[in-house]
Amino acid sequence: MVTSASLPKTAAPGPGGERHECPVDAVLRLLMGPWTTYILYVLRTQGPRRFGELKREVGGISAKVLTERLRMLEEARLVHRDYQATIPPQVTYSLASRGAELNPMLDALKDIALRWQSEDAQAVSQQAMASIRQAAE
Amino acid sequence: MVTSASLPKTAAPGPGGERHECPVDAVLRLLMGPWTTYILYVLRTQGPRRFGELKREVGGISAKVLTERLRMLEEARLVHRDYQATIPPQVTYSLASRGAELNPMLDALKDIALRWQSEDAQAVSQQAMASIRQAAE
DNA sequence: TAAAGTAGGTACTTAAAAGTAACCAGTGCA
DNA sequence: TGCACTGGTTACTTTTAAGTACCTACTTTA
Numbered sequence: 001m002v003t004s005a006s007l008p009k010t011a012a013p014g015p016g017g018e019r020h021e022c023p024v025d026a027v028l029r030l031l032m033g034p035w036t037t038y039i040l041y042v043l044r045t046q047g048p049r050r051f052g053e054l055k056r057e058v059g060g061i062s063a064k065v066l067t068e069r070l071r072m073l074e075e076a077r078l079v080h081r082d083y084q085a086t087i088p089p090q091v092t093y094s095l096a097s098r099g100a101e102l103n104p105m106l107d108a109l110k111d112i113a114l115r116w117q118s119e120d121a122q123a124v125s126q127q128a129m130a131s132i133r134q135a136a137e
Numbered sequence: 138m139v140t141s142a143s144l145p146k147t148a149a150p151g152p153g154g155e156r157h158e159c160p161v162d163a164v165l166r167l168l169m170g171p172w173t174t175y176i177l178y179v180l181r182t183q184g185p186r187r188f189g190e191l192k193r194e195v196g197g198i199s200a201k202v203l204t205e206r207l208r209m210l211e212e213a214r215l216v217h218r219d220y221q222a223t224i225p226p227q228v229t230y231s232l233a234s235r236g237a238e239l240n241p242m243l244d245a246l247k248d249i250a251l252r253w254q255s256e257d258a259q260a261v262s263q264q265a266m267a268s269i270r271q272a273a274e
Numbered sequence: 275t276a277a278a279g280t281a282g283g284t285a286c287t288t289a290a291a292a293g294t295a296a297c298c299a300g301t302g303c304a
Numbered sequence: 305t306g307c308a309c310t311g312g313t314t315a316c317t318t319t320t321a322a323g324t325a326c327c328t329a330c331t332t333t334a
Contacts, residue, residue: 022174022175023247023250023251023253023254024174024243024246024247024250025174026250026254027246027249027250027253028165028168028169028174028246029169031165031169032165032166032168032169033291033292034291034292037159037161037162037165038159038162050310050311051310051311051312052309052310052311055311062292062293062294063311063312063313064292064293064294064312064313064314065291065292065293066312067311067312067313068291068292083311086310087299087300087301087310088299088300088301088302088309088310088311089310089311089312090310090311091310091311091312098253101249102249104245105242105245105246105249106161108241108242108245109161109164109165109242110160110161112164112238112239112242113160113161113163113164114160116160116164116235117160117163170321170322171321171322187280187281188280188281188282189279189280189281192281199322199323199324200281200282200283201282201283201284201322201323201324202321202322202323203282204281204282204283205321205322220281223280224280224329224330224331225279225280225281225329225330225331225332226280226281226282226330227280227281228280228281228282
């Protein structure tokens with residue numbers, strides 16, 4: 001068993017026990033599942049969306065998982081849920097202020113990710129060129 | 138099935154199919170599993186470490202999962218593996234330059250995470266105070 | 275002689291997450 | 305009349321990830 005006192009503040013301790021010690025990990029756990037960043041991306045770029053619209057735009061997601069994700073994001077106050085008890089009911093989801101707070105971080109992450117991707121693509125194409133040259137000998 | 142052409146560049150497409158479309162998601166997938174950020178944290182703050190040391194410092198992790206994570210981080214070139222074929226063999230892991238590139242992003246994420254954590258703690262304590270006042274009436 | 279440490283690998287089990295399909299109420303539309 | 309739309313919920317199945325335990329080969333130490 002891991003003694004929590006011995007763990008640094010940014011630790012992600014054992015899966016069984018005392019999880020929510022590291023705030024960084026807590027935020028990463030919000031973003032990590034499949035679909036989550038995609039949902040946030042749609043709300044960021046397309047603006048507020050109703051449940052059905054969201055489900056159609058995030059093509060392939062099931063209603064169950066979309067509901068789970070939205071509930072989780074709502075609980076973390078990253079998105080806001082507006083329920084109108086009309087018939088049929090009208091539920092609109094929008095990015096809350098906390099969602100917008102993530103933007104600079106996500107943009108920085110995007111810069112890194114794109115740079116690495118192009119570096120890797122370059123490395124792969126160079127490898128391919130090398131093996132073509134080798135085959136030509 | 139989702140047509141990849143219809144997906145925005147930051148999409149995290151269906152779990153079955155074409156995953157590695159979104160570079161942001163690709164990086165998040167590196168960081169997300171349990172232990173991963175912890176391993177990087179140890180290498181960032183403590184410097185290069187051997188396998189056994191790492192296993193002891195990341196208390197509670199199994200050799201299997203530590204190996205998996207290190208292999209994944211090595212393949213993504215976040216971590217460098219130095220193998221010395223001595224007897225017994227000596228394997229040292231260190232943070233590669235790509236690992237250091239993540240630092241600004243992780244620091245920004247840490248700022249957000251800590252702010253949210255303290256905000257939430259404050260909200261919880263205010264709620265507790267309110268229910269105490271209510272009980273006192 | 276036997277245990278402990280080196281850096282893992284392999285097989286099996288378990289638990290969590292995701293996917294699939296059916297269903298709800300109430301109304302509009304053909 | 306019967307299907308589709310609204311925003312989900314529930315039960316069931318499948319997939320995936322993680323955990324546990326045991327194994328290697330060689331050396332040092334007690």
